[in-house]
Amino acid sequence: MMLWTVDPAARDAKLAHKAMKKQGERYVWVLIEVACASAPDHLVAVRKAYREAYSASLEEDVAACPLYKDPLLKQFLVRLVSSYRYSGELVDDELARAEAAELHDAVVARKQPLHGDVVRVVSSRSKAQLKATFERYRLDHGKAVDEVLEERRSDQLAAVLKTAVWCLTSPEKHFAEVIRSSIVGLGTDEESLTRAIVSRAEIDMRKVKEEYKARYHTTLTSDVNGDTSGYYNGILLTLVGPE
Numbered sequence: 001m002m003l004w005t006v007d008p009a010a011r012d013a014k015l016a017h018k019a020m021k022k023q024g025e026r027y028v029w030v031l032i033e034v035a036c037a038s039a040p041d042h043l044v045a046v047r048k049a050y051r052e053a054y055s056a057s058l059e060e061d062v063a064a065c066p067l068y069k070d071p072l073l074k075q076f077l078v079r080l081v082s083s084y085r086y087s088g089e090l091v092d093d094e095l096a097r098a099e100a101a102e103l104h105d106a107v108v109a110r111k112q113p114l115h116g117d118v119v120r121v122v123s124s125r126s127k128a129q130l131k132a133t134f135e136r137y138r139l140d141h142g143k144a145v146d147e148v149l150e151e152r153r154s155d156q157l158a159a160v161l162k163t164a165v166w167c168l169t170s171p172e173k174h175f176a177e178v179i180r181s182s183i184v185g186l187g188t189d190e191e192s193l194t195r196a197i198v199s200r201a202e203i204d205m206r207k208v209k210e211e212y213k214a215r216y217h218t219t220l221t222s223d224v225n226g227d228t229s230g231y232y233n234g235i236l237l238t239l240v241g242p243e
Contacts, residue, residue, distance in 0.1 A: 001235065003198045009045035012038075013053055015195060016046070016081075020065045025156070026192055028077070029163055029178065031062065033199070035080035036167035037174070040087050047081070058082075072114045073157060079123035080164065086126040093136075096129065100136040107148055107158075108141075114157045122164055131169050172207035173215075175200050179208070180216055183227045193224075193236070201239040209243060219243050 003011055012034045019030035034046055050058040059082040068074040102117045125133070138144045149162035166174040178196040182189035200208055212220040221243050224236050 003194060004201075004235075004239070007049070008199075009042065009049040010053065012042075012046045012199075013050035013058070016050065016058060017054055017061070020061060020067065023067050025159065026178075026181075026189070028068075028073075028160060029174075030195070031077055031081060032160070032163050032167050033171075033174070035077075035083065036164055037171040037199075038203070040083075040085045043081070044084065070157065072119075073160060076114055076119050076123065076157075076160065076164075079119055083123050085124070086129075088126065089128045090126075091128050091132045093132065096132040096136045097140075099125075099133045100140055103133070103137055103145060104141055107145065107161075112157075113149065113152070113155070113161045118161065122161065122168070127168050130165075134165065134169060171200075172204055172211040175204075175208045176212040176215060176220075179212065179220060180223075183223050188227050190228075190232075193228075197224075197236055197239050201241075205239070205241060209240070213243075 006014075015030050016034050019027040035043060047058050050056075050061075054061070059078050062068075062081055063074065063078050065074070068077065099117075099121050103121065106115050106118045107113045121133070122130070134145050146162050146165050149158045149165065152158040153162070163174060166177075175196045178192055182191075182193040182196070196208075197205075209220045212218075212223075216223075221237060221240055224240060225233065228236060
């Protein structure tokens with residue numbers, strides 16, 4: 001309820017601050033979600049709320065975070081949280097073709113998914129332009145860029161890039177995965193489950209539920225219902241809504 005009732009920008013600022021104090025892929029996810037899964041103006045509001053709450057900028061705290069050892073990973077995260085993307089639908093097809101080739105060269109040919117070209121493209125282009133670039137990649141190379149990155153999931157940089165690609169172009173895929181991974185196995189990752197449902201309840205929960213059902217052949221509602229109880233269960237199911 002505390003996450004649900006607070007202002008969304010203040011909530012995401014708090015989540016980002018907390019994520020930088022814990023190690024692991026799930027906490028890197030939080031920064032990528034804040035930077036990529038919402039509108040550019042929301043990220044600006046988050047940065048403002050972060051400054052007011054912690055007397056520091058989000059980007060400088062990411063840059064100074066000792067948990068991010070890999071300099072390429074740190075550079076990528078700093079660029080993501082400090083970006084301000086064009087939010088319109090205008091697309092340059094020639095640019096999409098050229099940058100699809102650059103991405104293929106980086107991700108496949110050089111076996112290094114986060115060198116300078118990838119950081120520049122993914123951290124600066126509009127969501128519409130990135131969708132066009134990723135579609136051109138699929139047409140030219142016979143496989144979607146996120147599928148290629150998924151095959152290299154054991155590589156932290158590839159996994160982080162795949163998360164950013166999903167959050168930028170189809171966030172329902174990412175949040176369906178977050179919810180599923182928080183439920184399967186022993187125990188429940190209540191922190192991740194709560195964050196995913198609260199943050200998407202008023203944005204794209206319908207798409208998240210559709211993606212969840214298509215991928216896992218069960219409903220999000222039934223899995224939440226089977227893994228939680230009491231008032232917590234009631235609040236989550238209210239936010240999820242009917243299937």
